[in-house]
Amino acid sequence: MASPIYPTKPRRLLKWKTSSMASTRETRTLMVGMEQGTRKGPWTEQEDLQLVCYVSLFGDRRWDFIAKISGLKRTGKSCRLRWVNYLHPDLKHGRMTPEEEHLIVELHSKWGNKWSQIAGRLPGRTDNEIKNYWRTHMRKMAQERKKNLHSSSSSSSTSLTSLSIETSTNRMENQEEVSFLLTMLEEKEQEVMVKVYPMDQLWNEIVTSDSNSGLSFKQYKAMEYSPLWESPI
DNA sequence: AAGCGCGTCAACCGCAATTAG
DNA sequence: GCTAATTGCGGTTGACGCGCT
The missing domain is CATH 1.10.10.60 (Homeodomain-like)
Incomplete structure (x- = not known):
């Protein structure tokens, strides 16, 4: 096996x-x-x-x-x-950092779905990665937001639910939305810091622990190009 | 234990833009 | 300048793992 x-x-x-x-x-x-x-x-x-x-x-x-x-x-x-x-050797593999997450929210509010343009500002990240990230994380946050709004104020929800953050195809229209998402990101960061074992650390340990047992091509590549390792061999 | 639903992400598709002849 | 070929981009799909019931 x-x-x-x-x-x-x-x-x-x-x-x-x-x-x-x-x-x-x-x-x-x-x-x-x-x-x-x-x-x-x-x-x-x-x-x-x-x-x-x-x-x-x-x-x-x-x-x-x-x-x-x-x-x-x-x-x-x-x-x-x-x-x-x-x-590509310059790609980062790992969780988006809080800084990157913030940047994505901000740039998307400016440029909309210009994924490659946004990726240009996030070294090591691809347009595909950012696009996927946006779809999954932001949609989720938008849903949460909707829930919050619904529970806090039912009267104002009619106008607010028309805001265009629900789908990945729409750009966030105003500063209020951007700041909301940034706030949610911060809250999530707090949770993550408590609950999640850092992925990069885990990955580091996995590869390190495997380093004596013969590396596959991809392990080798990860070691070769990751900023975590200065010299692969 | 099995089934279901959801989240994630690699890869595909179609179209637009760019380049080569 | 025109056409065909190639490249780049954004949207979408589908396989898979995981958690919940």
Whole structure:
């Protein structure tokens, strides 16, 4: 039985993806595209390795070219996405920090769903990551807010529920909303500090404890590029 | 223990913008 | 300047884990 390889990202507490799980998922979801036998679905470690290798040789611009010559049965688009969202050496893997969370709220209030623009201000974070973060966390907060409003004042709720923070497609319209979300973030930070074992610390310990047992490619990459480790080897 | 619902996140899709020929 | 190919972006989907009942 294969041992756990790595968490997909050191982002969530004890959420592991084992090689057996990966292969199960693969058999279920890995599909072969209609055109030119291109692969779809989750990337394998071997594919990642291949992609990193070719990107280091040819740079991260000519994705169609890389897709063709690498022998990967992936589209250039898919290669680019995998690189940008997962394999890029500068990516941060881990929980959003409170500072990042604040920044996202503020920038989203300014720019709306300009995810790549926002990502530009958050080094190591991808537009996809921010987008996902926004959808999950902010929607939740908006729901909580709605609840609060409902319980505190039923008369004013009619006008307030029309505020546009309910979906990820809408931009927060006014300063009141932004400050509300920031307040909620602060409250959540307090909770988190008490309850949650820091993810980065956990991840650090996991990799450190595994360091004698042979590293997978991704573990190696995590060590190689994470700011937590100065020198991998 | 099983089933269900929800949250998370990697990856896909479609369209717009940009670049190459 | 025009067209085709490629890249980038934002929205959406679907698999999976986890907690609750």
